[in-house]
Amino acid sequence: MFAPTRVAIRAEAGAITGSGHFARASAVAAELLLGGDTEVTLITNAEGAVLAPTFFPPNIRVLALTPENDGPEEAMLALADTGWTADVILLDQYGHVGEWEALAARTDKRLLVLDDLNEATQADIIVRTHGETAWRRDSLVLGGPAYLPLSRHITDLGLKPSQSGGPPLRLNICFGGSDPTGETAKALQAVTALTQLAVDVVVGPGTKIDPLLIERSEQLPHVTIYQAPDPRKLAELMFEADLALGAGGVMLWERLSIGVPSLVICVAQNQRPQVDTVVEAGAIQSLGEHTNVTPRIIAEAVTALAADERERQAIVAAGHKLIDGRGALRLASWIRALALGVRDVTAEDAANLLEWRTDDRNWRHNFETTGKPGFDAHVAWLAEKLADPDCIFRILTQGTVAVGVVRFDVNTEDSSAYLSIYLVPQWHGRKMGLPVYLAAERELRRSRSCVKKIVSRIHKANTASERLHRAAGFEISASQTHPDWLDAWKALD
Secondary structure (H helix, E strand, O other): OOOOEEEEEEEOOEOOOEOHHHHHHHHHHHHHHHOOOEEEEEEEEHHHHHHHHHHOOOOOEEEEEOHHHOOHHHHHHHHHHOOOOOOEEEEEOOOOHHHHHHHHHHHOOEEEEEOOOOOOOOOOEEEEOOOOOEEEOOEEEEEOHHHOOOOHHHHOOOOOOOOOOOOOOEEEEEOOOOOOOOHHHHHHHHHHHOOOOEEEEEEOOOOOOOHHHHHHHHOOOOEEEEEOOOHHHHHHHHHHOOEEEEEOOHHHHHHHHHOOOEEEEEOOHHHHHHHHHHHHOOOOEEEEEHHHOOHHHHHHHHHHHHHOHHHHHHHHHHHHHHOOOOHHHHHHHHHHHHOOEEEEOOHHHHHHHHHHHOOHHHHOOOOOOOOOOOHHHHHHHHHHHHHOOOEEEEEEEEOOEEEEEEEEEEEOOOOEEEEEEEEOHHHOOOOOHHHHHHHHHHHHHHHOOOOOEEEEEEEOOOHHHHHHHHHOOOEEEEOOOOOOEEEEEEEOO
């Protein structure tokens, strides 16, 4: 038997903070729980504890902190007092980042940071959705929108059909859970005269707005107000929209994912890097900083975009290139990878390796054309591999239990490494293929910085392996020399 992986998520939500951190962290939590071998505890503030059931799966623990004990040391002590300790920490919180890194290093905890403000310097995994991937020392920086976790309420919807319905076009307005800068009020004033549109206005649970303005807006036949809808309903409203107006936080990426062209107002400095990234890609139209945006500016921009179908289609196409909606899967896999142990293969592993390697679930897509080897032939092959200084041969473990086997055969002439990977048979169907690969890639980066490319072969019938390679960032094409096979390669930064 094996002990479950324990993941602590530190994130907050509330009237000032908004709900963006919860939207991201809950998407990762949902992916983590799918494997059935992970426990999750959310560490949050008092307001967040109240909102948690709206966002997070029901089978997680919630630990509410007071303002007096919300620092890293105090949070971990409070967690320990519950009798629960974490193997990996997911930090999606502004402030205290350096303290969390120091604590994780001192207590030998693995740490993944969603780092919008470029504050992290030494976490195991640093995620910057607005930046570029890089490897430095013992930290891996995962950059770009591919690592932005989106809720299943969004990703399950898929991409909107390119052909929109007839008039009137539907405009979705939403500035998140709290809207501290009052953009919803500006938008309500702006859309009063936009009678050619059907307008859905979402008022978040923490949004403070003049009740008289809400009442007047509700009397307009083209405007519908939705007060604090649940995440599923909010996703459906976005999907039904032909264009949108919102802020530059998590919902920006949600709109990109489902193909809703949007106008964006930057309401906080931490949103600026990703807004700039998406504007440069041509995937949104920015109205600038909230301090400079007026109801008139909003009305003119909405009118112009609504009238320009070609521009809306171009925005959607650009957005679809940026994000594929699998960020939560990637981060959950990295978290599970961080929890895995890595050890060298030894001669004593011969019998187990032969059993695992020749299991029908692993052997049927083997590149070798000969039959399954006998024990003596296998032992001779293993001895040759263990004696080869350019063979990196590892077993990945959860606790003391073997999960998967990865071998990299390094070619020093072209700085590449050929990949061989398979799961211990009992772990098939438990979403461990990608974590096993990622843990092995991390070990390769740390031990052989000279390797600049990983290459692999995939049988065309092995759809699970193809999915794994694509999720791990490999490029894939049909083999020019072996008709039934695909060639895969991944450049290492």
